Amino acid sequence: MDLVQLLGENVRRLRKERGLSQEELAFRAGMKRSYLSDLERGTRNPTVRAIGRLAIALDSNPTNLLRSENGK
Template sequence: MDLVQLLGKNVRRYRKEKGMTQEELAVAASMERSYVSDIERGTRNPSVAALGRLAEALKIDAHLLLVIV
């Protein structure tokens, strides 16, 4: 699995664990819902700043988005 797909899988997993919709995550991370969807599907390569905003919105450490669980 490549890193972008791993990131997407982890964003989806943590989002669902928190009981958030893509829209709720997008608002919390100051992103468009379609951008969050693209990240979760592994079709978007987000910036480091975007990773930080996602992690903050999910209330997790950013490195957790990039590790195999």
């Protein structure tokens, strides 16, 4: 799977697990909701800074945002 798509799927999954809307997560991560939406759909390349901000906002680790479900 493409790394950008994998990141998007993980962000969406974690966001939903935490009961957050895109708007709330974007606010917590200091980014625009449209940028977050693009990231979740895998249509935008994330910056390292964005990955870090999302990890903090999701109370997670950047590694978890880039890890496949089977851990590889």
